[in-house]
Amino acid sequence: MDIDKALGSALRQARMYVGRSQESIEGVSRTYISVLELGKKSARVEKVDAIARSLKIHPLTVLALTYADLEASNIDELLSKVKTELIDIRANSDAGKKYGYLKE
Numbered sequence: 001m002d003i004d005k006a007l008g009s010a011l012r013q014a015r016m017y018v019g020r021s022q023e024s025i026e027g028v029s030r031t032y033i034s035v036l037e038l039g040k041k042s043a044r045v046e047k048v049d050a051i052a053r054s055l056k057i058h059p060l061t062v063l064a065l066t067y068a069d070l071e072a073s074n075i076d077e078l079l080s081k082v083k084t085e086l087i088d089i090r091a092n093s094d095a096g097k098k099y100g101y102l103k104e
Contacts, residue, residue: 005039
């Protein structure tokens with residue numbers, strides 16, 4: 001499965017979970033949602049954000065579903081890995097020093 005198909009599947013799963021039709025998603029056309037769900041087009045981050053927020057779910061939920069499908073991953077393992085990476089990146093970055101996560 002390629003990333004566009006995995007994202008499309010994740011968007012459809014999320015939309016179905018909240019019980020919404022393609023037409024009911026604010027800010028994007030039904031045609032655009034359909035093309036995304038079929039994996040025929042890539043979505044910009046801004047569109048994924050808008051769609052997720054219209055569905056009242058966090059955009060990271062859509063991305064986690066995408067990569068869980070793409071990599072055939074266990075959700076708990078995937079989220080644990082992401083959490084560890086986020087903590088490490090924040091603790092070891094210049095931003096971490098700037099915002100006080102790391103002592104200089």
